[in-house]
Structure formats: C-alpha cells, structure tokens
Ligand code: ADP
C-alpha cells in the first residue's frame with residue numbers, strides 16, 4: 001500500500017515510491033507513471049479505474065490505471081494523479097483483457113483503445129449514469145387539464161400518457177423514444193418538460209419489466225431453422241463459432257431469436273450486432289415483441305447520455321439483450337451467454353478511422369474469452385468467414401430456401417453497349433420501370449456507390465483501361481482517371497498513362513469516365529414519370545436516421561420509385577416492391593480493390609433480395625456493358641455460393657486475404673513529397689526487419705496514391721504490407737513501429753496503421 005497522502009506531500013518521492021501506470025488517449029506507444037492521488041490510497045486496487053491526470057504543459061486527461069508498481073527511475077519529476085474517478089474498476093476481467101489484446105493486434109496505444117471502448121461521457125470522466133428506468137405519467141391536474149390544452153406536442157404527449165395501458169405507470173422513456181410506436185411524438189422530451197413545468201406530468205422511476213409485453217409467438221421453425229437452432233443449443237452455452245449461411249428471407253432472424261431465448265432462459269446476456277443501416281425501428285420492434293425482456297439499443301443515432309446508460313446497464317448486468325451497431329462490441333458483458341453478428345459480411349463492422357478494429361473479428365475474440373457461442377449470419381458471407389467454415393473452424397449452418405411463401409426473384413441482364421443512355425439509364429430500363437408502375441408496383445432504382453476515382457470505359461464495346469503491369473488473366477487491375485480526365489493511373493504500382501483518344505479495342509470515340517450520381521438519375525426519372533412520386537434516399541438526403549424512416553413512411557405502398565445507393569440494399573422491408581433496377585455496376589467489375597468482386601456480388605444478391613419479399617413475385621433487372629462477365633454469369637447461374645467457389649481459388653492464387661494478411665500504413669500531408677518521404681522511411685524500417693526479403697512471403701508495396709488521393713487539401717499516400725503468416729506480419733510491425741514513431745519524418749505527416757484493411 002502507498003503511504004498516506006499527507007506523509008508524502010512535502011517529501012520528494014523515495015526510490016521505491018509506488019506509481020500508478022496510466023494508459024492515456026494520446027497517440028504515443030507508451031504508458032505514463034503518476035503518483036497516487038491524495039484521495040486514492042485508502043480505496044482498493046485502482047487497476048481498471050479511471051483517473052484524471054495532469055498532462056502536457058497545462059492540460060488534463062482522463063486515463064485508465066493499468067498497473068501499479070515502483071516508479072520508473074527515469075521520471076525526474078513525477079506528477080500526481082489529480083483525482084481517482086472510479087471506486088470500483090470500470091474495466092475488468094474479460095473486457096479489460098480483450099481490449100489489451102485489441103491494442104496489441106491493432107498496434108494502437110492502449111489508452112486510445114480504452115477510450116474508443118467508452119461512450120463519450122465516460123471517456124470524459126463522468127460517473128456511470130443512473131440506469132433505473134424512467135417513465136412519464138400524467139398527474140391528476142394534467143388529466144383534468146388535458147381536454148382544454150392547446151393543440152400541439154405537449155397535448156399529443158399528454159393524450160398518449162393518459163392512453164397508456166396503465167396510466168398510473170405511464171409510458172417509459174424507451175417507448176417514448178421509439179419512433180415506430182403509435183402516437184410517437186417527435187421531440188417528446190421538450191413536450192414532457194413543458195407539461196412538467198405546469199404540474200401536468202411527472203417523471204417516475206419504475207421497475208423495468210412493467211411495460212414489457214408478453215412475448216409474441218413466432219412462426220414454427222422449418223427443418224433447416226430447427227437444425228441450426230439445435231446446433232447452437234448443443235454447445236450448452238460454451239464457445240463455438242457458427243456461420244449461419246442462409247439466403248435472404250430464409251429466416252435467419254428467427255434462428256437468432258430462438259438462440260437468444262435459450263440464452264435468456266440460462267440467465268445470460270445476449271449481444272446482437274447489426275450493420276449501421278440495419279438497426280431500424282422495425283428490427284428493434286421485432287426483437288422487443290418476441291423476447292419478453294427489455295431490449296436495449298445502441299447505435300450512432302443515440303444521444304451520448306443514452307449510450308452511457310446502455311453501457312452502464314450492460315456493466316451492471318441489467319441489460320439482458322442489447323441490439324447494437326459496431327461499437328456495441330465494446331459493452332461489458334458480465335453474464336454473457338451469446339453473441340450474434342447479423343450480416344457479418346457488412347463493411348460497417350470495420351471502423352475506418354481512429355482505432356481500426358473489426359467488430360466481427362473482435363466478437364470472435366471476445367466470444368472465445370467469454371466462452372460463449374458466436375453466430376455469424378449472412379446471405380452473402382465474407383470470403384474470410386466462408387473459408388473458416390470450409391476449413392471446419394466454424395460450424396457451417398445452411399438455410400437454402402426462403403421461409404414462408406416468398407419466392408426468389410427472377411434476374412434479367414440488359415446489355416447497354418451502344419444504347420443511348422440517359423443519366424446512365426437505358427431505354428429498356430425506363431420501359432420496364434413504366435410497366436412495373438402501371439401494374440401497381442413499386443420500383444427500386446439502385447445505383448452502386450460511385451468509386452472514388454472513376455474508371456475509364458468504352459461505351460461502344462465495354463473496354464476499360466487496365467494496368468499493363470498489375471493485371472493478370474485472373475484479376476484485372478483498372479487504371480483510374482486523374483488530372484481532370486487527362487491521365488490514367490494505377491493504384492497498385494503507380495503506373496501512369498495518358499488517356500487514349502480512341503478505344504484501343506474497337507477504335508470508338510465513346511470513352512467516358514463512369515458514374516452518374518443518384519441526383520441525375522432522380523431528375524431523369526422525374527422527367528419521364530411526372531405523375532409518379534420519386535424518392536431519393538442517400539446520405540445526402542437522409543442525414544438523420546429517422547429522416548429515412550419518415551421518408552419511407554410517406555412513400556407508403558402506392559406505386560412509386562425509390563432511387564438510392566447502398567443504404568437501400570437492406571434494412572427496411574418495402575412490401576410493394578416488384579422491380580429492382582440496378583445501374584452503374586460496371587465500375588465495380590473493374591476496381592483496383594481485390595475485394596471489389598466480393599463486394600459487388602454481395603451487393604447484387606442483397607439488393608435482389610429486396611424484391612418479392614412478400615406475396616408478389618419480384619423481378620431484378622441488371623444493366624451492364626459486360627453481360628458476359630464471368631462474375632455476373634457465375635452469380636446469376638449459381639448464386640453466391642458459386643461465386644465464392646470461383647473467387648476463393650483466385651484469391652489463393654493471387655495470395656490475397658484470406659490467404660495472406662495485410663496491414664496498410666497511410667500518410668497524408670499538404671505536400672505529397674512529405675507524405676511519401678515518411679512512407680519511404682517506413683518502408684526501409686519494415687524491410688530491415690523482414691524475415692527473408694525477396695522470398696515473396698512478405699511484401700511491401702508503395703508508396704502509392706490512396707484511392708482518394710486528395711482530401712481536404714491533403715495529399716494521401718499509402719504503403720501496403722502483406723505476409724503469408726499473420727504472426728510474421730505482427731512481428732515485423734512490432735519491431736519496426738517504435739522506430740517509425742520516433743522518426744523525424746513522422747512529425748511532419750498525419751499517419752495511421754490499419755491492420756486487415758478492407759478498403760485498398
Ligand atoms: P432473414 O433474417 O434470413 O432475412 P427473417 O428471419 O427475417 O429472414 O424471415 C423472413 C420472413 O419469413 C419474415 O417475415 C419471417 O417472419 C418469415 N419466416 C421466418 N421463418 C419462418 C417460418 N419458419 N415459417 C414461416 N415464416 C417464416
């Protein structure tokens with residue numbers, strides 16, 4: 001135990017003074033020693049507790065104590081912890097151990113990893129919030145005043161409170177937050193405050209279970225679903241990874257619900273991760289109505305305080321089921337029983353800045369440490385997961401058919417070479433859209449998201465510019481258009497060329513960079529179908545999550561056209577959808593990213609799965625300059641499984657993940673030379689530590705321009721490391737990074753390391 005604080009106040013610390021070793025959220029690969037605070041000595045072991053410490057010339061930071069021990073001799077003037085923030089550790093047991101693992105795996109400072117794992121208020125030192133459930137009810141005065149209240153939000157809220165199943169309890173705040181609930185009042189908190197000020201309503205703490213409905217029964221499971229549930233239950237709650245590989249609409253969610261019910265019956269907590277756009281009110285309502293326990297939601301649309309409440313509820317074991325997006329993988333789970341990752345292939349599980357973790361991969365690490373089953377579900381599994389399933393590392397559970405009465409959609413390809421396109425849409429496509437509308441259906445016009453740098457394509461024959469150095473017969477590597485359309489450049493090797501005047505294949509003059517935006521398509525559709533509602537859904541038109549819900553609700557189920565990108569590929573069920581029209585996939589067929597074919601196949605299958613979810617049969621139209629492209633032929637002929645069968649051997653032949661392991665070092669600076677100088681220094685540092693340079697098992701490529709080579713006035717370049725062995729990759733990173741951190745070049749750039757990058 002440290003000496004009492006006052007005994008130490010005047011005397012300088014002796015040689016064996018005890019220090020608290022603190023992880024701070026700063027980009028330095030080290031911990032910081034501080035003397036214990038005046039208030040900390042009497043309490044228990046501080047490891048895992050947050051502290052506020054002096055940092056820099058006059059600043060303060062919140063960090064986490066990771067160890068105690070003798071003060072480092074090198075510290076000349078040790079500073080003292082200002083304040084211990086937690087009496088009991090916030091990070092402990094499995095979560096603390098898993099986060100330390102994550103820091104080692106991402107080669108990131110532990111303090112930054114721990115900060116990333118916390119919601120804002122906890123990161124900034126606030127206390128664990130109250131997690132009691134609160135409800136609002138009308139007072140007697142409120143009930144009396146209600147008939148005379150002026151029309152408006154307070155009056156609508158008051159009516160809802162009075163109409164609660166038990167007006168004496170009122171309506172709990174989770175319900176009030178639920179935008180899909182009947183009588184929902186947008187911005188109800190202000191309305192509630194206004195009622196409370198007049199003495200018309202009051203906020204009361206309630207037992208959390210009082211408003212949970214009796215669980216509603218689900219459909220009887222079919223044989224495939226039952227077999228999947230049985231396999232998961234057969235683990236007895238011990239660790240085992242499962243890949244639930246089931247076509248869209250095959251009833252995967254039903255399988256999760258049964259596994260969660262079993263987990264709850266065992267008295268355990270369940271965590272369900274869903275993609276950012278998959279966490280709709282519909283999804284939540286389905287979990288809430290079926291499980292008979294409160295379901296906590298955690299997503300980016302929540303206020304900071306709400307996020308902290310969910311974190312605290314999980315830490316206290318009060319949250320029994322949490323459905324959340326990527327960052328929910330950082331929740332403490334003291335009674336963990338099951339982890340589910342829905343749409344495990346989804347790119348939103350990977351964080352692309354800060355600590356670049358992959359929530360699915362980290363879920364497997366945590367599941368193993370917690371010794372609970374981990375279920376990865378998808379209609380289009382990542383090739384990483386498929387390979388693990390094929391190697392028997394994961395149990396491969398399959399659902400081959402749509403559940404219920406829904407039939408798979410028919411897919412037709414339209415060849416648009418030499419056809420007059422309007423905003424990238426062919427006359428055949430316009431005609432089909434018109435027919436679908438006349439038949440009373442709804443149409444989804446889906447545009448693949450534009451790549452950062454456009455590829456050059458010949459509209460007459462479909463030729464596209466490929467790098468002569470990097471392309472192989474199996475994997476074409478496109479060159480992208482730069483310098484205002486005058487130059488072609490390869491993102492792999494940096495090779496440059498002038499844009500040719502005519503198509504090298506057919507001599508045609510119709511060379512065009514690809515990609516009309518969704519706004520132009522929207523305009524063209526509005527002009528063609530002036531009497532039909534046309535609704536564009538993309539990041540621009542729906543900044544807020546509920547904006548999309550509102551737009552779709554207004555859209556209703558009358559004939560109409562939805563135009564959108566990735567955001568519409570899944571998530572919301574659109575019952576009246578009879579035609580999915582897909583445009584702009586050709587850039588995806590020739591992208592520099594070796595994962596582009598996989599992403600495109602996933603997207604096409606997912607968006608096709610939107611059609612014909614209900615009784616009406618659906619049709620999918622795909623327009624392309626490459627009707628005979630092997631990817632399309634394989635996918636349309638044999639489905640995603642056939643695509644994976646063809647793609648995995650190609651990845652293996654090219655030594656791409658999952659058959660190799662990668663790390664990306666990125667740098668940006670105002671002058672490209674400065675960023676390149678940093679990466680060249682790093683390259684030398686890596687090469688000096690490579691096990692056997694030149695054996696092909698470990699490679700460094702670059703510096704090369706990033707896919708988006710310029711952003712906000714910064715020039716961005718990157719260096720790619722790939723290794724046959726994951727262990728060797730990490731050994732080289734461990735050995736080289738201290739020198740890279742310390743190099744003078746590092747101070748002139750913004751740089752970051754991404755282990756297992758997904759966007760090359
Ligand atoms: P997925 O998660 O694979 O897309 P869902 O679980 O959402 O599939 O199921 C798709 C639809 O089929 C839902 O409307 C669901 O209620 C229904 N469904 C699922 N399983 C069955 C079943 N065994 N019998 C009848 N309908 C089912």
Ligand code: ZN
Nearest residue numbers: 458461503506
């Ligand atoms: Zn041509």
Ligand code: ZN
Nearest residue numbers: 467470490493
């Ligand atoms: Zn090249």
